Amino acid sequence: MVLNETKKKKPFKRSPQKPASARVSHEPPKPGLEVRATAAKLLAAAVDRKISLDGMLDLTHGNPAYKTLSDADRALARAILTTALRHLPRLEAAIASLLESPLPEGARALHHVLVVAAAQILHLGVPSHSAVDLAVEQANRDPRNRRFAKLVNAVLRRLVREKEEVLVATASVSPVPDWFRERLVKAYGAVEAERIAEAQLTPPAIDLTVKADPAAWADRLGGRLLPTGSVRLGEFEGSVTALEGFETGEWWVQDVAASIPAKLFGDLSGKRVADLCAAPGGKTAQLIAAGAQVTAVEQSPNRLARLKENLARLGMEAELVGGDLFAYSPDEKLDGVLLDAPCSSTGTTRRHPDVLWTKGVQDIEKLASLQERMLRHAVTLVKSGGIIVFSNCSLDPLEGEELVERVLADTPSLQRRPIDPEDWPGLEEAVTVKGEFRTTPAMLPPSEGFAGGMDGFFASVLSVK
Template sequence: MTSTLDVSAARSVAFDLLRSVLARHKTFENAMAIHDGFRRLPARDKGFARLIVATTLRRLGQIDGLLDICIEKPLPKAGDAVRDILRLGTAQMLFLGVAPHASVNSAVTLVESRKLTKFKGLTNAVLRRISRDGGEMLAEFPDICNICGWMLAGWIEAFGEQTAARIATASLAEPPLDISVKENPEGWAEKLGARVLPTGTLRRRFEGPLEGMSGFSDGAWWVQDAAAALPAKLLGDVQDRTVVELCAAPGGKTAQLILAKARLTAVDRSETRLGRLKRNLSRLGLSTNLVTADATKWGPPAPVDAILLDPPCTSTGTIRRHPDILHSKSWAELTKLTALQDRLLAAAVEMLKPGGRLVYCVCSLQPEEGEHRIAKFVESGVPVDLDPIRADEIGGIVDAITTQGELRTLPHHLGDKGGLDGFFAARLIRT
């Protein structure tokens, strides 16, 4: 990353976005969507602002560790904003390769413009020390310092310390752009400058607005992480079979099931989210039966052949794409979500015919939302059997199949090809 652009506006917007996430608890996506200044930035500056904030959020544990060493006295409450400016400057120097003088000078200018002039000297001194000694000090703060305690504890329990450390490192990377196509993946890979992954997903670097890419306006493809595209495939051949998708928005899996010629009903409790799903399908030239309902209380007119359940979760498998998750989720929220997941599982199995398939999936790395939920459900005496998933169903990714025959993708899987989001899926048969 060079500092040849005039990015003073981008840095100012980046500060506003970081404050929105950390101080006002907005999601990063929402903060960008509602910030007029961000929307008005040229595409290149917009990308730079987004990258600064995303990097700061990903590396916040390490950054704060360095700042705690370099700031001798605790900052007053009014200094919270200054700390965010220091965080952004540190991220630029240590993780984005921005020249130290550009990072320091822009931070001092930002302090002045935000009427925090009394912190000008501190800002200059702290960032100059980090520019001089930060690389050496960073060795004291491994990547796992960026992961909050309850989240990391779950990873260590499920995968061990070494794998948890690999997950932490892989979760810090900028993700690639993954694309699902309606047809002809090889042809679209050539048009889009992408590669075809073993799972069938197309992958390329993310470069600029999607709207300008070939095939987007024609509805030839949609954005969907390679791991997120796997659960729908685990239902097998669904042509002319009755299928219910629960918690369906935003619609990537819905599109897969429509294209697989399922007789599909897509259910979501949120009218807003279902409206987004409908718009996404409309761009693709697809449609299906959509129902706004609470899936724990709703049921189909008759038992169905298959169900795909993708319940609300902590989404810790998508930290690469949504680094604010590191700071917005909590153990208390996890506890509430697991209770909801149990209720949705119980409701889903009641909708199935004997012999019907239920695929449960979450974009979470927490075992409490994946392995633990399915183990508890199967052991509760519900009339279901676990139906083992095979590696040949997911492009031969042997490492992603657990000893129980469940799917567990980790961010470092397919690491030489850009990694995967963290996902869990299990397949159950109604007995």
């Protein structure tokens, strides 16, 4: 500023200048900045505060910043988040290898900015200059991180230059958290544990359960017929709801592993069966299609409404019961019960990678206790000679094999009905020595044009004497 010295004025005093950390940019955000900032915030919420992505990404009750994004930006935010969570230990190792010294304690916001950028550079094919520039802009706009903007720029530009070397160097880092890797090794051995961990890096394929003639629908949709009778779709653009057969209710989306438990009852023609944790309804629909008279029990009113909508699209009917399954007691004992119990969901991390970061051993123990109570209640609902299929999408034996053994040990009226692996060609390896199902994401190899893998599931068939 130049003062006019020909006029007398009061001495000019500069206002105290705000420190750099307190300045706020009033410039409009760069295109793409908001989606990266949102991804970093949601990543922090999942990893640091153990908040489920499903809730945050819900378009009705989810995160406000996420809901305000465009459809395209929401898709990008989801891609960044799921990729970052799948590869998190390796991304963190990559960043650490490029830092001269660790980030300051408490610099978690900066950490998440770097992880979001690294996920784009290493795995998403986003233009590198865009990922770097927007991360630097994020740092500059955050008072906590502004002083690290040059560091962000330097680290990420080096990551771009050394991308291939970094990918090779971090390939030996387990992609799952330590607590989960330890439980996998204990349950499956070191070699299989590594196969499972690596398989979870691959996003899941889309599998369909078809009402009738799955081979014909596989041809119509250009899909692959799986050993279970499910149809696996190849890569395609657009929405599943736009595919032939959706509007007319000829099929529904259901992972191949999730389709197995309902198939374990055998002939259900005319039999009375309850699905005790029914929503969203895929297994209920299978039971109806198999000829059973189905009662679908669901505690959540919102999920029960979704179940009703799904059955309506499929042109199917069931008796719907809303409420706590522990309060459910039919007038007459049933021929069968399907209990696909709420669990830690560690078998579904290909589609829900936040699970390994929002849950831990205590959650598994708590859920196993709840499942055991549910199974013991289910036994009281079934008549002599009836069948109970107990299942869940956990990879942890505490929620599967060990739980069933405990219930069998002190319930003389209950016995295991072993599954014959010869009845499941192509999935023989999933049938255990004791005759129970145990699938993992490392099973079902890929074929040309089609991804491999399946959710991790446990299922046991029990009969009442």
